[in-house]
Amino acid sequence: MASILINLLIAAFMGTVLIGLQRKVMARVQMRPGPPIIQYVLHTLKFYLKETSFPKTAAMPFYIAIASTLCAIWVTGIIMGPVTQGSLLLIFGIYAMHKIVEHNAGSSSGSPYGKLSCVRAVFSASAELPLFALLIVVYLQTHTMIISDIITYQSINGPLIFSIPLAGIMFFVLLITKSHYSLFSITKGKDIISGYETEHFGVMRGYLMFSESISWYMLLWIYLTVFFGPLSLISYFMGMIVISVIIAIINAISPILNPNHSVMFQITCAFIGIFGSIILMII
Amino acid sequence: MDKLKLFSYIGLIISIIGIGYALIFNLPAWIVYTISIFLIPVFLLTIGLIVMAKPIKDEEEERVFEPFIGY
Numbered sequence: 001m002a003s004i005l006i007n008l009l010i011a012a013f014m015g016t017v018l019i020g021l022q023r024k025v026m027a028r029v030q031m032r033p034g035p036p037i038i039q040y041v042l043h044t045l046k047f048y049l050k051e052t053s054f055p056k057t058a059a060m061p062f063y064i065a066i067a068s069t070l071c072a073i074w075v076t077g078i079i080m081g082p083v084t085q086g087s088l089l090l091i092f093g094i095y096a097m098h099k100i101v102e103h104n105a106g107s108s109s110g111s112p113y114g115k116l117s118c119v120r121a122v123f124s125a126s127a128e129l130p131l132f133a134l135l136i137v138v139y140l141q142t143h144t145m146i147i148s149d150i151i152t153y154q155s156i157n158g159p160l161i162f163s164i165p166l167a168g169i170m171f172f173v174l175l176i177t178k179s180h181y182s183l184f185s186i187t188k189g190k191d192i193i194s195g196y197e198t199e200h201f202g203v204m205r206g207y208l209m210f211s212e213s214i215s216w217y218m219l220l221w222i223y224l225t226v227f228f229g230p231l232s233l234i235s236y237f238m239g240m241i242v243i244s245v246i247i248a249i250i251n252a253i254s255p256i257l258n259p260n261h262s263v264m265f266q267i268t269c270a271f272i273g274i275f276g277s278i279i280l281m282i283i
Numbered sequence: 284m285d286k287l288k289l290f291s292y293i294g295l296i297i298s299i300i301g302i303g304y305a306l307i308f309n310l311p312a313w314i315v316y317t318i319s320i321f322l323i324p325v326f327l328l329t330i331g332l333i334v335m336a337k338p339i340k341d342e343e344e345e346r347v348f349e350p351f352i353g354y
Contacts, residue, residue, distance in 0.1 A: 004316075202336075
């Protein structure tokens with residue numbers, strides 16, 4: 001239990017700082033000063049202490065339960081990942097649940113912006129295709145889905161980023177998809193205000209932000225663990241910072257794609273990633 | 284005390300007891316994971332609902348229970 005709590009605190013803190021770092025780098029690329037790196041930490045805390053209100057059109061208690069569900073699935077992610085180094089398939093399940101939460105958070109409030117985001121969350125399930133394809137490629141290469149066994153495999157055979165590079169690129173596209181202010185973030189585009197989060201106010205918004213910071217940390221943790229093998233704590237932190245900076249640069253110079261283009265791009269990446277990796281394995 | 288506050292306090296007490304129990308005693312792994320998955324989110328939610336800013340009494344009805352404006 002102590003291990004779970006400690007990992008949760010690390011994930012929440014690192015996740016919020018990395019998102020703040022992303023915003024800072026994006027601002028600097030766009031020749032703006034940008035907010036301080038701890039801005040996301042401050043925002044999360046600020047919202048957490050703000051009064052919430054419940055729209056009359058909200059489907060209660062689902063409106064509150066869905067925010068709790070997001071937190072619960074990412075606590076599960078912490079348990080499956082850093083604590084037990086369990087199955088990648090369950091991690092995929094957690095990402096699928098995250099998509100379901102995005103969908104239902106949007107629909108639970110009754111807001112038209114939430115509903116639009118809810119529909120776009122269904123479209124953007126295409127982002128899970130690269131993740132699913134990745135699981136297949138990793139399994140074909142290592143013959144296991146268990147994270148601890150994948151780490152052992154890499155300590156013997158070297159990092160997977162060199163043996164299945166297309167899968168690594170595919171996962172990197174997934175990282176971009178899940179990042180804040182990305183070209184694929186159609187569920188939270190400014191054309192729909194804040195998307196599925198629009199009508200979750202105050203404490204509920206802070207709660208969602210807290211869970212999202214854990215999800216960002218977990219995604220980076222999985223990428224580094226699955227593709228770069230056994231790493232020390234310092235290596236994890238350095239790797240997460242480097243990846244966040246690279247993604248921030250990409251996001252800073254890219255506009256948000258049209259939902260249809262976003263879906264097409266992600267499906268194309270999944271297609272190239274999986275078939276390209278299989279062909280490379282055969283050759 | 285209104286319903287929200289009452290449920291928040293009950294949830295907070297249950298989650299503190301559950302998390303404390305899992306921390307102190309050497310429980311089987313599956314029980315610890317179950318307690319973590321259910322009670323940590325409840326703890327975070329209930330503590331937020333308890334410590335959040337309170338509206339002025341006169342404005343409470345208008346602010347907390349947002350009137351339907353018709354979508």
